[in-house]
Amino acid sequence: xxxxxxxxxxxxxxxxxxxxxxxxxxxxxxxxxxxxxxxxxxxxxxxxxxxxxxxxxxxxxxxxxxxxxxxxxxxxxxxxxxxxxxxxxxxxxxxxxxxxxxxxxxxxxxxxxxxxxxxxxxxxxxxxxxxxxxxxxxxxxxxxxxxxxxxxxxxxxxxxxxxxxxxxxxxxxxxxxxxxxxxxxxxxxxxxxxxxxxxxxxxxxxxxxxxxxxxxxxxxxxxxxxxxxxxxxxxxxxxxxxxxxxxxxxxxxxxxxxxxxxxxxxxxxxxxxxxxxxxxxxxxxxxxxxxxxxxxxxxxxxxxxxxxxxxxxxxxxxxxxxxxxxxxxxxxxxxxxxxxxxxxxxxxx
Amino acid sequence: xxxxxxxxxxxxxxxxxxxxxxxxxxxxxxxxxxxxxxxxxxxxxxxxxxxxxxxxxxxxxxxxxxxxxxxxxxxxxxxxxxxxxxxxxxxxxxxxxxxxxxxxxxxxxxxxxxxxxxxxxxxxxxxxxxxxxxxxxxxxxxxxxxxxxxxxxxxxxxxxxxxxxxxxxxxxxxxxxxxxxxxxxxxxxxxxxxxxxxxxxxxxxxxxxxxxxxxxxxxxxxxxxxxxxxxxxxxxxxxxxxxxxxxxxxxxxxxxxxxxxxxxxxxxxxxxxxxxxxxxxxxxxxxxxxxxxxxxxxxxxxxxxxxxxxxxxxxxxxxxxxxxxxxxxxxxxxxxxxxxxxxxxxxxxxxxxxxxxxxxxxxxxxxxxxxxxxxxxxxxxxxxxxxxxxxxxxxxxxxxxxxxxxxxxxxxxxxxxxxxxxxxxxxxxxxxxxxxxxxxxxxxxxxxxxxxxxxxxxxxxxxxxxxxxxxxxxxxxxxxxxxxxxxxxxxxxxxxxxxxxxxxxxxxxxxxxxxxxxxxxxxx
Numbered sequence: 039x040x041x042x043x044x045x046x047x048x049x050x051x052x053x054x055x056x057x058x059x060x061x062x063x064x065x066x067x068x069x070x071x072x073x074x075x076x077x078x079x080x081x082x083x084x085x086x087x088x089x090x091x092x093x094x095x096x097x098x099x100x101x102x103x104x105x106x107x108x109x110x111x112x113x114x115x116x117x118x119x120x121x122x123x124x125x126x127x128x129x130x131x132x133x134x135x136x137x138x139x140x141x142x143x144x145x146x147x148x149x150x151x152x153x154x155x156x157x158x159x160x161x162x163x164x165x166x167x168x169x170x171x172x173x174x175x176x177x178x179x180x181x182x183x184x185x186x187x188x189x190x191x192x193x194x195x196x197x198x199x200x201x202x203x204x205x206x207x208x209x210x211x212x213x214x215x216x217x218x219x220x221x222x223x224x225x226x227x228x229x230x231x232x233x234x235x236x237x238x239x240x241x242x243x244x245x246x247x248x249x250x251x252x253x254x255x256x257x258x259x260x261x262x263x264x265x266x267x268x269x270x271x272x273x274x275x276x277x278x279x280x281x282x283x284x285x286x287x288x289x290x291x292x293x294x295x296x297x298x299x300x301x302x303x304x305x306x307x308x309x310x311x312x313x314x315x316x317x318x319x320x321x322x323x324x325x326x327x328x329x330x331x332x333x334x335x336x337x338x339x340x341x342x343x344x345x346x347x348x349x350x351x352x353x354x355x356x357x358x359x360x361x362x363x364x365x366x367x368x369x370x371x372x373x374x375x376x377x378x379x380x381x382x383x384x385x386x387x
Numbered sequence: 388x389x390x391x392x393x394x395x396x397x398x399x400x401x402x403x404x405x406x407x408x409x410x411x412x413x414x415x416x417x418x419x420x421x422x423x424x425x426x427x428x429x430x431x432x433x434x435x436x437x438x439x440x441x442x443x444x445x446x447x448x449x450x451x452x453x454x455x456x457x458x459x460x461x462x463x464x465x466x467x468x469x470x471x472x473x474x475x476x477x478x479x480x481x482x483x484x485x486x487x488x489x490x491x492x493x494x495x496x497x498x499x500x501x502x503x504x505x506x507x508x509x510x511x512x513x514x515x516x517x518x519x520x521x522x523x524x525x526x527x528x529x530x531x532x533x534x535x536x537x538x539x540x541x542x543x544x545x546x547x548x549x550x551x552x553x554x555x556x557x558x559x560x561x562x563x564x565x566x567x568x569x570x571x572x573x574x575x576x577x578x579x580x581x582x583x584x585x586x587x588x589x590x591x592x593x594x595x596x597x598x599x600x601x602x603x604x605x606x607x608x609x610x611x612x613x614x615x616x617x618x619x620x621x622x623x624x625x626x627x628x629x630x631x632x633x634x635x636x637x638x639x640x641x642x643x644x645x646x647x648x649x650x651x652x653x654x655x656x657x658x659x660x661x662x663x664x665x666x667x668x669x670x671x672x673x674x675x676x677x678x679x680x681x682x683x684x685x686x687x688x689x690x691x692x693x694x695x696x697x698x699x700x701x702x703x704x705x706x707x708x709x710x711x712x713x714x715x716x717x718x719x720x721x722x723x724x725x726x727x728x729x730x731x732x733x734x735x736x737x738x739x740x741x742x743x744x745x746x747x748x749x750x751x752x753x754x755x756x757x758x759x760x761x762x763x764x765x766x767x768x769x770x771x772x773x774x775x776x777x778x779x780x781x782x783x784x785x786x787x788x789x790x791x792x793x794x795x796x797x798x799x800x801x802x803x804x805x806x807x808x809x810x811x812x813x814x815x816x817x818x819x820x821x822x823x824x825x826x827x828x829x830x831x832x833x834x835x836x837x838x839x840x841x842x843x844x845x846x847x848x849x850x851x852x853x854x855x856x857x858x859x860x861x862x863x864x865x866x867x868x869x870x871x872x873x874x875x876x877x878x879x880x881x882x883x884x885x886x887x888x889x890x891x892x893x894x895x896x897x898x899x900x901x902x903x904x905x906x907x908x909x910x911x
Contacts, residue, residue, distance in 0.1 A: 198470060329400065366453070366456065369453070
């Protein structure tokens with residue numbers, strides 16, 4: 039579908055429409071009067087980063103502004119690539135960059151994740167990055183900010199995507215552990231966010247045994263703990279005896295669950311925690327035996343609810359299934375268009 | 388409906404056969420009658436509701452959600468039942484309405500008038516959760532597609548009940564859903580249901596492979612020999628006006644072979660080999676493959692690939708059960724029966740006279756005609772019993788052909804092999820180019836698989852999803868039963884039963900065989 043063309047600004051509104059001062063360049067979303075990009079996909083001079091996932095927080099920028107949590111994650115994941123100048127900005131604080139003011143507001147996606155609230159010329163635009171509305175013990179909850187233009191993702195922008203209650207999904211995992219007490223339960227999780235959320239959900243469901251981790255998952259867990267997130271006892275799976283892994287929960291990156299790494303496990307039940315698990319064929323393609331529909335992205339109902347909550351008369355959709363959300367918004371009398379940004383993957387879905 | 392939905396979900400995701408059987412047994416053990424019986428009927432394809440058409444279900448969903456969003460969602464999900472199950476708007480009041488049991492659904496659909504059906508379905512969709520909606524829609528549209536054949540469901544129940552699956556098959560066709568007498572028997576509360584007199588499947592008698600050392604100890608005069616035809620084993624059942632064609636595992640394949648069914652104008656149960664044959668001349672297996680791929684053939688296919696049955700045995704002549712008789716007696720009855728009935732599209736598999744094993748071995752090796760896989764040896768006095776007893780019947784396959792091929796692609800396996808590259812496409816040389824000639828995923832040990840997997844990972848040149856292209860460096864000696872012309876493969880050839888015979892780590896790929904060598908092995 040062709041996105042509706044934006045009508046010109048109403049004359050004499052007295053406000054400068056963000057369309058006039060935000061540009062979509064090959065590097066990403068450019069805030070011209072501030073001289074910075076938000077989540078640029080190529081190295082730039084000044085970048086504001088919404089959160090630490092690798093498709094949003096890329097290496098090689100000169101100056102980076104982000105929440106302290108996101109900066110810590112970038113340092114852990116990117117090392118020197120995290121940016122020469124790193125400026126922390128706490129949630130709720132406002133700073134002025136060039137001709138605009140910038141404020142970071144919790145997005146509820148992963149630890150440190152933020153929406154970027156930018157004001158200029160009497161208008162306010164909110165770039166929400168990736169977000170969800172479901173309660174998550176590992177990060178501050180999403181706060182809706184009323185605005186003139188709301189920029190949203192649409193990873194799960196189809197009405198077939200409805201994430202069921204997360205503790206219900208954890209109950210499925212615990213049930214399987216009871217039915218197959220002799221089998222390791224290996225759960226594919228993204229290293230940043232999903233891994234730690236899954237652990238806190240297990241703990242909230244009363245599971246207090248050690249959780250075993252693939253080596254790639256440990257550093258971010260340590261970082262979360264240092265930021266005050268309780269994760270209980272974690273052990274490295276790589277050095278554990280095969281016997282200990284029987285009936286244990288083992289977390290690993292999705293790429294490892296059906297590959298050589300998983301051969302060390304005792305007759306594993308292959309599980310995967312992702313919003314994509316909602317669609318059976320997706321789960322089967324990945325060889326998943328126990329799909330857990332747990333996502334760090336807004337589902338369809340949350341996307342729709344969020345449009346209502348922020349009350350923006352105009353919505354820009356960055357990535358995902360843009361056309362459906364644009365269609366829905368247009369039907370609700372909201373001006374909407376797809377930005378067709380490239381370079382955003384489905385990490386952390 | 389909740390337990391049934393859990394079963395369907397479990398089966399959809401369970402990769403292993405044993406796991407599926409465990410889920411089915413667990414369901415039967417924990418679900419009361421008649422729910423479990425209806426579930427079994429659904430799994431074995433014995434339920435159908437003509438009134439619930441996919442188009443009507445789609446229409447129902449479009450009334451609830453934006454048609455444009457529905458269309459995009461359907462494109463994305465690719466399955467109507469799943470799309471509707473996921474997209475159906477949940478209502479907050481659902482907590483108060485009781486979802487229906489499986490039996491309620493089945494009873495209501497069986498008695499509902501046509502005009503009421505969609506209203507019932509709508510009400511159920513409102514009261515079920517997403518898994519329940521999916522199971523409901525799969526149930527009423529008549530194809531569960533959970534990777535469970537009727538045979539597997541029966542095998543699971545037989546194991547759970549501690550009975551032979553063939554004993555279950557014997558009585559199966561006399562039973563109707565919800566199968567209460569069957570479950571009573573499986574739970575030891577009643578005796579076995581009566582064996583069916585109708586057009587049911589009678590489990591086949593199968594042969595064991597003949598090892599060379601076995602032959603020495605066997606008395607040639609006690610055995611009869613016939614050709615082993617390269618088609619698929621079938622059972623033709625025509626009783627009391629009902630006609631069925633069953634595969635070796637008891638699946639009903641009547642619909643695919645109307646050209647045979649039409650000529651079953653007799654009252655008998657026969658064992659034979661289904662082939663494609665033109666005027667009695669057997670076509671290569673590949674021709675039969677064209678027919679096997681289709682549930683209902685087009686007129687064109689019926690003409691191009693006419694089916695034929697080569698008869699091996701007569702199990703029932705009218706109501707008379709001949710199975711207790713010895714093979715030789717049954718053979719005489721079969722010949723007389725054929726004389727009397729002369730069914731079209733069928734002939735007898737001739738006996739092969741021989742005096743010694745040596746003579747028979749020569750006959751076997753000399754037979755390279757299309758459609759012959761080897762020989763069958765049957766004790767003259769053997770009654771027809773189900774299963775695969777060792778001794779009365781042997782199959783004596785022709786020695787395999789072999790070809791040195793070069794591995795070209797490797798694909799990940801499934802289930803336990805999902806971390807291994809275990810399926811190999813291999814090629815032979817044509818000029819300077821390697822041309823794919825087949826694919827194999829068996830014939831090696833677990834230790835060899837680990838080595839092959841390592842080799843693939845170290846020699847990958849490109850990746851296509853689960854497939855890796857490898858450099859031309861490893862020679863696989865491939866064994867196969869025969870080779871035929873085929874338009875499916877670039878080489879124009881297709882191997883029958885290819886398997887890895889040896890891994891030639893020692894052999895340089897340039898010395899592997901050429902396509903011309905394979906072409907010379909084509910028969911028919």
